[in-house]
Amino acid sequence: MKKIISSLALLGAMLFAAPTFAEDASAVASAPVAEAVVASEAKTEPVAVATASVVASEVAAAPAAPVVTINKGDNTWLFIATALVILMSIPGLALFYGGLVRSKNMLSVLMQVFTVFSLISILWVVYGYSLAFTEGNAFIGSLSKVFLAGVTPDSIAATWNKGIGISEFIYIAFQGAFAAITCGLIVGSFAERIKFSAVLVFCVIWFTFSYLPLAHMVWYWAGPDAYTTAEAATAATATAGFLFQDGALDFAGGTVVHINAAVAGLVGSYFVGKRVGYGRDPMTPHSLTMTMIGASLLWFGWFGFNAGSALEANGTAALAFINTWIAPAAAAMTWLLIEWMWKGKPSLLGAASGAVAGLVVITPAAGFVGVGGGLVMGVLAGAAGLWGVHGLKRWLGADDSLDVFGVHGVCGILGAILTGVFASPDLGGTGVWDYVANGVASGYSIVTQVKIQTIGVLITIAWSGVVAIIAYKLVDMTIGLRVKEDEEREGLDVSSHGEKAYNM
DSSP: OHHHHHHHHHHHHHHHHGGGGOOOOOOOTTSOOOTTOSOOOOOOOSOSTTTHHHHHTTOSOOOOOOOOEEOHHHHHHHHHHHHHHHHIIIIIIHHHHHHHSOGGGHHHHHHHHHHHHHHHHHHIIIIIHHHHHSOSSSSOOOSTTGGGTTOOTTOEEEOSSTTEEEEHHHHHHHHHHHHHHHHHHHGGGGTTTBOHHHHHHHHHHHIIIIIHHHHHHHHOOOOGGGOSSHHHHHHHHHTSOHHHHHTOOOSSOIIIIIIHHHHHHHHHHHHHOOOTTTTTSOOOOSOHHHHHHHHHHHHHHHHHHHHGGGOSSSHHHHHHHHHHHHHHHHHHHHHHHHHHHHHSSOOHHHHHHHHHHHHHHHTTTTTTSOHHHHHHHHHHHHHHHHHIIIIIHHHHTOOOTTOHIIIIIHHHHHHHHHHHHHTSGGGTOOOOEETTTTEEOSOOOHHHHHHHHHHHHHHHHHHHHHHHHHHHHHHHHHTOSBOOHHHHHHOHHHHHHSOOSOOO
């Protein structure tokens, strides 16, 4: 108990130190937003960054910014999309992971995912949204909206298009669901041998110092209505997140969600250590039926995850929707066929894993690439995910229990980089949008964009890895990471929670 209290005290000190990350938010005089906008901080893609100033220089005079109003159709779509993303965590991810572990640990995985979802949802409202989606500096926001201060039913969050807004409350919930499932993904890497208390304390630290800064760096900007002239665009972009300013494209979370979580999980698998009997005793999934149900719920919910990131019920959402349908289908078939030729039999686990690999790879690209590009990315993800699980895993020598890095890390990296390729208009992509000229910018360079995407991937890996190392070390030094060997052999369901998933 003393160790838990000291750990919480240390954690509290770290949380109170968080404001030092941020600078006080200030108004941007040269980037005016219509008075009707109460909140214009929206996770909209960095499509204006790379070329806005080029085309803007050709515009003699910009029209007055329209008054931003809430579109009820877009609002309705975000309500549905948010519920779908929540479904991805509970029960989708919980069942997918739960079916993959041994029966004696089924309940513990369900408990970890369910509780992490609840914990991060609370932290998101308390300070997470404020640090991620308010103006601060290039790496973190401010504490101006702690406990959602100033947000009312009339508050408006910007979308991708000028003059169109959504209720800020539903935008907050949508983004909070992203944060919750990201932390839940990490659980799969050290399943079956970690302390429940260690999971919770680690998630608080990692969420605060890895997820929030990366969400701010990739997704925070002033909103499209700030881009009225070349000068206003330059000033507005200067207040955005670091990777947004650099021009990184991440439609729904290839870097922020998948690579971020996968790196933290891989680090955790090293710190927690291998399961007792790993490589010697059989550790086959206890219920592939549960895993298939979970994978199906993930796929279903992912339509909200990707298409919802359009923030409007429009053509971009439709493009993201169809890509979220076809890419995982291609990846599932690719994984299954390769496995069939390799092992002589196709497996349900291979098909389900392939579908998840396809969902991961298309996430950063969903609204940027054409259907042909999405199909190719799905095929490549099926092969890459299979290699990540069977080849890379052996090379790394880690007991990544449920192959979080092999699928989410490998395919997240692949998807982030290939976004730079297939977003090109020459390959059927949408290109880069210029918000000053209100049109697709000319001169898209695949080489340049791939370089930008690669930099974003490397920064994400380094940031998440460093924070994870520090967080695991702090937890291990205070309350400890791992359960005792006899408790692990008995199973975490009974030893950690006093319950069983199945009573026969």
